[in-house]
Amino acid sequence: MIEFEAVIGLEVHAQLSTQTKLFCGCSTAFGAPPNSQTCPVCLALPGALPVPNEKAVEYAVMAALALDCDIQAISEWSRKNYFYPDLPKGYQITQFDKPYALGGGVEITGEKQTTRKIELVRIHMEEDAGKNIHSENGDYSLIDFNRASVPLIEIVSQPQLRTPEEAAQYLRRLRQILVSIGVCDGNMEQGSFRCDANVSIRPRGEKKLGTRVELKNINSFKFVTQAIHFEIVRQEQVITSGQSVVQETRLWDSNAKLSKSMRRKEEADDYRYFPDPDLPLLLIDSAFIDQLRRHLPELPQKKLARFVSEMGLSHYDAQILTDDHEVAQFFEQAMLHYHAPKTLANLLISQVMGWMNAHDQIINKIKIAPKDLASLAKKIDADEISGKIAKEILTEILQTGESPEQVMAKKDLIQIKDTSLIEAAAKKIIADNPKQHEQYQAGKIAVFGYFVGQLMKATQGKANPGLANEILKKLLDEK
């Protein structure tokens, strides 16, 4: 049987986080009442003209810098013509043969920690369309133009991805970069970060590309993996059954978990692109680029390297912490309160993030503040609480939002440092375990751990571990 290889390229639409739309002053806020954020320009009333939003250009250039693209001094706005009710002008303003950014790339990590750069073809700016809302019985449709003319960048990768997992990783990295520099909120549910995939397969070793299928509507990391995997297998089935793959656009149905043909190549629209005569050429001068470059926030890869070199974290931990911009931010804020990278990283990764995964939560929504995490770490390092107690306290904080001190008081978890209390408990344990005592005295030092365990158990883990060790050793050695 022939072994196939998939060739995948992604087209990502990222919404730029500007306050206003690409060609008018209307708000871009999500969730407003339908058509409340519209004006003559984005409704395409007669005589209305587009005026480019400088902030959007700035964000777009920042994205291109972060992705290491070649920013074009001169680029051009074009009209993409097609009729659809959510497209008020009957054309979309986009960039066609002169996009503002070429080249660049996103690094992904392959097997054995090798990095591979997925190159970009281009990035261009464009406006979003509105939204059609269809009535349930199909009697009528309504149009909401709030989203019309919201600024987007479309990031087109080379077809250099080979597996659904690679595609998902590329997407994660790309999202992480855009979010970390503050130009996109990365919200896939609200459509601020959307993905189409071009998928083809070919026999492994073959140089020529197979017929490509465009997959639309794959708007979560989970769907990306599923939909691409489905498509690869579907194409394999088509070819092995003796047919050929048809060039077409397919729509992923996440409920039915399958893709359906939307239109075939011969039905494809002729968009009749031409330069938009309402808009002068877009000129981006090098001084503007340099200024943005100087103020560009730290990129995730750089942050990762810094976490390793300056904080002494393992590559693995640093990777986890920098994978999500908000997690990294949380970590660095906690560091401001207590500079203990390893303790904080351990707590954050194994406890907090573990809890987040289990409860399907994101870092910005959880009830613990960076300051409280720092305070817990400090208590651990000062031997005031054990790791086990720390976990208990954390779980409580995450559920109630109380401070570590409140939880410790409430749960009676304040550490026992009173030597007489510890000594009394230790004496009782030695007395209750004569056999182990004899073994210890006979030179079996390993049994010491058993006594420590018993002592901690007797004090519900609250005995100061240092003191517990010291007192036990003294008492056991005495006799």
Add this chain to the structure above:
Amino acid sequence: MQQWTLTETIEKLQQKKISSVELVKKALAAAQKQEYLNAIITLTSEQALAQAKEADKNRATGSCSFLGGIPVALKDIFLTTDVRTTCASKILNNFIATYDSTAVKKLSEAGGISIGKLNMDEFAMGSSNENSSFGLVKNPWSFDRSPGGSSGGSAAAVAAGIVFGSLGTDTGGSIRQPASFSGVVGIKPTYGRVSRFGVVAFASSLDQVGVLARTVSDAAVLLQAISGHDVHDATSSPMPVPNYSRSIESGVKALRIGVPKEYFSTGLQPEVAQAIEAAIQLYQKLGATIVEISLPHTDYAISAYYVICTAEASANLARYDGARYGLSLGREQGLASMYEKTRDAGFGAEVKRRIILGTYVLAAGYYDAYYKKASQVRTLLAQDFAQAFQQCDVILGPTTPTTAFKLGEKLTDPLQMYLGDVFTVSCNLAGLPGLSLPCGFDRQNLPIGMQLLGKHFDEPTLFRVARAYERETRWHHTHPPLFSGI
């Protein structure tokens, strides 16, 4: 009363020899008397009278703006919030805009009072004003002739003395050609000089707002009122606007006037050629130097123009889809039916012809042969002018090859109609300012127009050269018999 010009009337208003209300009433009366010209689509008597009263009141308290309550009128392509904007199309029938166009706002702030919205070719597509869903416009000089187009109503209303001036738009000659046919002055300024915001778009890279008036000085005053940068139009120029009246009487001594040899080839009506020849001689007498120049790519201008303007129009008119405003038919049968029925019933034949043509020239496989080629020709034409303007300060020629043609004469032959735009389209393709002024009459007593083309943003020289001729001639004081001026 004498036949006052706009500039004279402003003085009379200031001297309180006449009131704005009187002027507006006269204009409204004339409009009604000459309704048969069909120059006006919507007459706004009440609003105009109310504004005139306001202007008179302001004058009394000394807070009157410089046009001070002069009646004017607007081509029905300018959006106005108080009255419908039809663009002479069924598809926009009874459309009331939610905002005013910048040009109208500026004119109104300057004290111009609009008495109504003027007839035109639908979506400014045409050279005869026969393509209007509100019917054709008659030429005040001869009722069986076209007043020119697309700003036919704007030209006829001024020529008939209804208003002192009007706003028009010029995409390939739509101000200058009707000005020529109707015997008035018309100027299309440099592309970017007047904001296009709130002007229904035909071909965005060519459309430019301008004015029509009885005299050169009047046109200068009106253009002054509407010129300037607009943040709502990314193609509008931030260049400061000079005072167009300041140097208008400076004459043409030592100025170099270029005469393109290509503008005197075959097809020129002999009387037109003679009138232009006489004008050239007069300029020589007035001290100008006449230079023969060449605009070698003139022959390709018409083709390039009709490719570019139709391409842009095909996209600009896509918004009239029946979904949001204007005419909407066939909704019950679904989306395709809404598009088809609305656009079929809403657009006239010429508009459909141009949308189809424009869609074709942009189509995959044809783009390079048509749109791209036309854009290259456009660059060559601009280079022609750049070279010519190294030898001269202004270019002179006929506005149109012939005087006003008969209504219906070219309606069945669109190509013949298009060819009549041979002298006017280059100016739009190169973004230059162009002015047409009366320079004589043919044997049938039809006005002849002379066109002056200037360097980018050199409107002052155009006005100055035009005024130097006007001062020596009486054409602008010769009015059609029906003239009802003050």
